[in-house]
Amino acid sequence: MAATKKPEVTTKTHIIVKGARVHNLKNIDVAIPQKKLTVITGLSGSGKSSLAFDTLFAEGQRRYVESLSSYARQFLGKLEKPDVDHIYGISPAIAIEQKVNTVNKRSTVGTSTEIYDYLKLLFARIGKTYSPVSGEIVKRDTLNDVVNWLNKNENGTKTFLITTIYFEDRKPAKQLELLKQQGFTRLWLNNKVERIDKIDLKDLDKEKLDVLIDRFAIDKSDTDNLSRIYDSVETAFFEGKGICTVIADSNDKLITKNFSNKFELDGIEFHEPNVHFFSFNNPIGACKTCDGYGSVIGIDEDLVMPNKSLSVYEDAIVCWKGEKMQAWKDDFIMQSTKFDFPIHKPIYDLTPKQYRLLWEGNKYFKGLNEFFKMVEGESYKIQYRVMLSRYRGKTTCSDCKGTRLRKDANYVKIDNHTITDLVLMPISKLNNYFNSLKKALNKEDTEIANRLLIELSSRVGFLNNVGLGYLTLNRLSSTLSGGESQRINLATSLGSSLVGSMYVLDEPSIGLHSKDTEQLIGVLKTLRDIGNTVLIVEHDEDIIKAADEIIDLGPEAGHLGGELVFQGSYQELVKSDASLTANYFSGKEKIEVPQTRRKWNKYIEILGARENNLKGVDVKFPLHTLSVITGVSGSGKSSLVKNCLLPSLKKMFDGYNEQSGSIDKISGDIKSITGVEFINQNPIGKSSRSNPVTYVKAYDEIRSLFSSQKLAKARGLKPSHFSFNVDGGRCDACKGEGEITVEMQFMSDIHLKCEDCKGARFKNEILEIKFHGKHISNILDLTIDEAILFFEESGDKIADKIVQKLLPLQEVGLGYVHLGQSSSTLSGGEAQRVKLASFLGKRDNNNLLFIFDEPTTGLHFHDIKKLLKAFNALIAIGHSIIVIEHNLDVVKCADWVIDLGPDGGENGGYLLFEGIPEELTKCKGSFTGKYLKEKL
Template sequence: MHLDISQFSPKQHIIIKGADLHNLKDIDVVIPRNKLVVITGLSGSGKSTLAFDTLYAEGQRRYVESLSSYARQFMGKLNKPKVKYIKGIAPAIAIEQKVNTSSSRSTVGTLTEIYDYLKILFARVGRTYSPISGEEVKKHNTTDVLNYILGYPSKSKLLLLAPVYISKERTTKDILTIFSQQGFARIFYKGKVMRLDEVKEIKEDFYLVIDRIIVKQRDKDFENRLYDNIETAFYEGRGSCIIKEMEGENQAFFSNKFELDGLQFIEPNIHFFSFNNPYGVCPKCRGYGSTTGIDESLVIPDTSLSVYDGAIAPWKGTTLSKHRDELVRNAYRFDFPIHRPWFKLTEKEKELVWKGNSYFLGISNFFEKLEEKIYKIQNRVMLSRYYGRAICKTCKGKRLRQEVNYVKIGGKSITDLVNIPLSDLMSFFKTIKLMDYEHKIAKRVLREINSRLDFLMKTGLGYLTLNRQSNTLSGGEYQRINLATSLGSSLVGSMYIIDEPSIGLHPKDTLSLISVLKSLRDLGNTVIVVEHDEDIIRMADEIIDIGPFAGTNGGQLVGFGTLKDIVGMETPTAHFLNGKKTIPIPQHRRKTDSFVKVFGARANNLKNINVKFPLDCLVVVSGISGSGKSTLVKAILYPALQKHFDNYGEKPREFSKLAGHFEHLVGVECVDQNPIGRSSRSNPVTYIKVYDEIRHLFASEKLAKAKGYKSVDFSFNTGNGRCEACNGDGITTVEMQFMADIHMSCEVCKGNRFKRELLEDYTLQI
C-alpha cells in the first residue's frame, strides 16, 4: 500500500518517511496526533520496529539533543534510526513489558509514587498513640495550657506547678536555696503547699509552685502574666508542668517533649516513614524486610502437617524429638491445637511455637541454644541446614522501625495500609473521615492517592499490595503500573508508545484498559499501541496494519485508516476482523489417563487446592489477573518437577505433595517472558546451537582441511577467521562526542564479519 504523505500536515500528524530498519521496507507512515492509534499485524512483521526502534528512538534522540552539550555528556548516546525523516514528532514515552528494576527496595508503592504521598499524609495529619494506654500523644505549648486554665469558671483557684527531680549532683538544700534566690516562695510536697523557709529536708521529688492562680475571664493583663508564668513552669520543669485545683483533686499534666506514659515518642516527619532513609528504616534488616537467618520454610517444609505429625523438621529423630514431645505433652495447659495442620494455625499460635513459654522450648530459643555452642561441629551442621533468607523478626517484613506503627490515620498505621490489597486500600481512603483542618491539609494528597488507585483498579491490579516488590511482578503487571503512573502524572502533548498492554489481562478487564487508554488520549496525548487484541483494535481511532506476513515477507504498510477502512481490505488482519477467517474449534479433544497432580497448593492467593495436570496434551491454566495462575504453574509445579528430575532448582512455594505418572516425562522446561540473551553478538542461530553444527560442517570440507581451517575459524566471536577490522561485528562505530555515535558497515568485510580469503574460498564452494 502506497501512502501519499504530501497531503498531511505535521501540525495534525506525525509523518514518517522511508523507515528502513530491520524488516521495514522503506515505508511511509502517517500517525494522527491526539488519537488512539493501534499498530497491528503478524508477529515479526515490523510493528515494534516501527513503534519503538524508529518512532520512540527518534523522539528520545531529539529530546536529548535539545539539551546543552554539558548535560548530554551525562546521558546515554542514542543512535539515529534508519529513516529519512520524521516530522511532527512529540516527546516520546515508552511503556514496555519488560521489568526494568531488579532492586529489592523498589515496590509497587514507590513505583506508582503512592507511597511518597502516604509518607506526606502521615507526616502531616498522622496522630501518635501510646502503645501502653492507647491515648493520643500530644506536644503541648504555652497556648494549650493557657486555654485549659481559661476553661475554668471565674474565681476558680488553681496551682501552676513545675516538677522538680532530685539528682545526685545537687542536694535538696542547694536546690531550694537556688529557688529562693530566684524569687520562688513555695513548693508542693505530699499534697501540701509549703513555704521554702519551712522546709527542712526532702529526699523525694516535689513540685515547685510557679503561681497561685485565681481565674479572671477576659482580662488581658491576667492572660499576659499567666503566659509568662507558664513558660517559666515549662523551663523549670524541664518541659513539663501541672495545673492542679487548690480545692479539689483534679489535675492536668502538660509536656512540650512529645511524651506520654513515661515514654518519649518521635515526632513524625517524611523521613520517619521511609525505608530508604536511616531515620525510619528498621535497624535490623536496614529496610529490606528480610535478613540472613533461620528460614521458616526450611524449618517447616511441609505446612500440611501438624505439630503432632512432625511439621517441625529439626525436632525429629531420637534425640531432638524430646522438644516436640514436650510441646505435645503440655499443649492442653495453654489450649494449643497439636493436630491442626500448620497452615491452618493462626499467626498468634505460630508465634507461640516460635517463642515458646514456660512449658516448652520455642523454635527460636532452640536455635539460639545451638548458636551459643557453635564451636560444636554437630551444631554448625544443624544450623547450616536451616539457614537462609528469613523475614525480619524485628519489623515482621514491614521494613520500618517499630515506632512508626504508633502513628495512625483512621485507626491504621502506614505499615497496615501497605500490606492490604489495593482494592481494600481504595475503600479505606474513600471512606476515611478527617477533621476539618486535617481535610484541608490532606485534600490534595488524598486526591493524588485516590487518582492513582483508581487507575490501578481500572487496569485490573486491585489484588496487588503497595509492599509488593517490583522485581516479582510479571511483564504485564509492570507495564500496567507504568501506564497508571503515566496517567497520574497528567502529562499533555506527549506521545505514549505501549507494547501489547492486553498481555496477562483477563478479557473481562479489557474494557477497563480501553477506558484508561482513552483517558490518556483525552488529556491531549497521542497514544500508539502495538496490539493483537481484537477489542482494542476495534476501539482504535486509527489502525496501521504492517505485513502482509512476517520476516522478509513483511515490513510493508498494508492497511491504514479507521476500522471501517481496514475491514474492507484484503489483508490477514482484515480477514479475521471481517470473519472471512476464524480459528476453528476442534471437533475432538485429546484424552489421556496420565497426569501430574499437585496437592494442597496454598501459596499467595491459592487456598489449599488440589490440581490435576493431564499429560501428553495441551493444558491451559486460565483465570482473572491475580487469581493465582502464575503461582500455581511457575512457583509450585515447575520448581517441584525440576527438583524431582534434576534434584536442584528454585525452592517451590507452599504445597503438600506432588504425585502422578512421572514415567511419562523425562524433564521440564520453563518458557517465560524473560529475554533469551543480553549479548549484542547473540542471535537465534547461536542461541539454539545450530551455528555450532554449521561451523563443524564447513570445517569438515576438503578445502578447509587442505588450508588448515578448524571449526573455531568459522566463528565471528573468536578464531582467526573473523574480520580483524571489526572483530566480527560487521560494523564499525565512529564516536561523535556529544552527538549520537555513527555505526557504519565495515569497509573491509562489507558487513560479512569474516576475512576476505575465507569468504572467497567458501563462496566458490557454495
C-alpha cells in the same frame, strides 16, 4: 480500501512520517492522527516496533536531547537520527515497554507508582499516634493548652506555676544558690510558697525542688496579664525540660494539673510522625532488624515443616526426629493436654494462634524458637552447626512481619488503620478505603489532606482500572510479570497527568484476561481524552476494534514485510482483503478448532495447593497433551504452575532445593517424564552479545565454516577468531558489541554505533575472509529465512549442518529475525520461541514436560497458527505441554483446560473447571467460558 473521504492531513492534526527505512521498513510514508488512539498491527517482524519505537519514539527522544543545553549534550554523545527523510508534528514521546525494569530489592508497587510517597505524607500530616499501653492519643501540650485550662477557672482564682528541678549531682545548698543567681526567689514546699533564703535544708526533698516560676490571679479581660502568663508558661516548660505543673487555689481547694510538651504518654516517649518515619528506604523508618528488606537469614519455617499435611504426632517437625531430639516432641505431646493442642491435626489446618504457639511456646513447654536457641548455644559442636545450616534460609522478619517498617510506625493511625494495614490491603479494597476516608475525617484534617486524597484516589483508581486490583502496595516490583510491570508504568503515567505527549505502548494487553482488557481500553481512552496521542503496538482483537485508526504493516515478516498495507478504521479493515490481519478479521483465514481432542490416561496430580491465594485446590495435569491453565489476572495460575508444580518437579529431577509453594502432595505418573523445562519470556542470554544463532548452537558451525576457508587457513585463523565473545578477531573498541552504550542518569541508556568497526563487530583482517562473497558480519546481518536460502544454495557440507540448526527457528515463525540480533532487542515472546526452537532441534530426549508462560505474547493470529503447529510437533515426538495462557485461540485448541477464578486476589484461587473447551463454555461462574463461547 473503502473510498471514504479522509480528513485533510496537516502537521497540526497529524504526525507525518516521510520515507521511513529503519530496519526492514521499505521507505514508507504514514500520517498518524494526533490526540487519537492508533493501533499498529501486523505479523511479528513486519516492522511495527521499527515504526513505533525505533522511528517515532527514537526521534522524539533525539529531539528532546537536542533541546538540552550544549553543556548537557557534550556528556550524551550524538544520538543517531533514525533512517527517515522527515518527521513533522511529533510531540515529546514516552515509551512504555513490557520489561520488568527493576532489580532493586527494595522497590515495591507502592514506591514505583509513587502512591507510597503520598501515603507517607498523609500519615505524617494527619496521622494520630496512639499509645500501645492505654490506647490514648499521644500529643504535646502547647502554651495555648495551658492558658485555655487556666481560663476555665473563675476570675480572681489564685494560680501557681511550678517547675520541678532535679538536683542531679549537685548538693541542695549549691542548687538553691544557682536558682537565686537565675532570679528565682521562691519554692513550693508542703503546699505553700516559701522564700528560698528562709528555707531550712532539712525540710527539702532529697532528689528535687519545686520552683515557683510565677503566681497570679486569673483576670480574663486583662491582656497584659495574659501575655505575662504566656511568657511564664514558656519559662516553666524550658526550666522543667518540657514539663510544668499548674496549681489553682479554688475556694481553698488546690487543683493540680500537669502539662508536658514532650511527645510522650504512659511513660513512653514516642517518635513524632514525619515523612522519613514511614520510609523503609530511610534509616529513620526502616525496621531495625532487617534494615528495611522485610526478610532476614534465619530459621526457615518451610524447611522445619516441609510437609504441612502431616501432624505434629506424624513428625511434621523434622528437626524433632532422631534419638536425641525426639525428646522435644515427646515432651510437647505429653504437655499438649494441658493447653488442648490438636496433635493429630495437619499443620495447615492449625489456627494462626496454634501455629504461633508451636514456635513461641508457653508456660508448659518451650517452643521451636527456644529449641533453635539451644542448638545455637551448642554450635561449637559440629553436628549442631550442620543441623543449623540445614534449617537456615531467608525468612520473613519477625519484627516487622515483612512490611519493612520499624514497629512504632504502626502506633500511628488514620481512621483506625495503620500504614501497614494499607500496604497489605488489595488495591481494589484500598480504592474503597480512600473514598470512605473523605467522609470520616474532621474538618481540620480534611483541609490538610484533601489534595493528598485526590492524588491517592486517582492513582489507586488507575491501578484498579488497568486490572491490577488484586496486587498490594507491598508487592515487590521484581516479582511482577512483564505485562503487570507495563500496566503499572501506564497507571503511573496516567497519575502524572501529562498532556500533549505521545505515548508509545508495547502490547499493554499482555497477561490480561478478556474481562480485564475491557477496563484497559477505558484507561487508554482516558489517556487519549486528556489530550495525548496514544500509539499502541498490538495484536489483541478487542483493542484493535476500539482504535480510532489502524495501521497494518506487512504483508509478511522480515524482508517480505515493512510495507504499509492498510490504514483506516476497523470497519474498513474488515471489508479489505489487503492483509493477513484483514483476512483473520473477515473470517477468510482462521485458526481451526481441532477435530478431536487427545485422550489421556497418564497425569501428574497436585493435592492441596495453598500458595498465595490458592484455596487448597487439587488439580490433575494430563501428560502427552496440550493443557492450558487459564483464568482472570491474579486468579492463581502462576502460583499453581510456577510456584507449586514447577519447583516440586525440579526438586525431583534436578535435586536442587528451590523453595516450592505450599502443597500437601505431588503424585501421579511422574516417572513417565524424564525432566521438566520452564520456558518463560526472560531474555535468552544475560549478555547483550547473546543472540538466536548462538543460542541454537548454529554459530559454532558458522565459525568452523569460516575457519576452513583457504585464506583463513593461510593466516592461521581458528574458529575462535570469528567469535565476538573472546579477544582475537573481534573489534577492540566495542568488544564485539558493534555499539557503545552511554549510560544516562534520568533517561534510557543511549546506544551509539562503534566508530572503529562501524558496527561490523570484527577487525578488518577477519572481514577479508569470505564464503560465497559474504564475510562473517554480512552473515550475521542476514535474516534466518535469508540465511537458510543462502546456505542451501552453497552446497557445502558444513553449511547443511547450519541449515538443520536454523530450520526450527523458521518453523516457530522467527524467519524474520537477524542471525546476529542481540537478545536484548527480542521481545519476550520472541525469546520464548527461540527457546522452543532449540528444543524442536533436539531429538535425543523425548519425554519432557514443557511449561510455557504466555507464549502468544507478541504474536499475530498467523503466528499463533505456527506456534500451535510447533506445539503439536513437540507432542508428536512424545513431549507434554502445559501452557499458562489467556489467548482464546490457544484455549480453544487445548486438549484439556484448567480454569481458576472466579476473580483475582482474595476472590480467586478456586478451581472452577477441568475438562475439554466445549464443556468450559457451560461453566456458569467462569469468565473464560463466557468469552470462549464466541470462539467455539
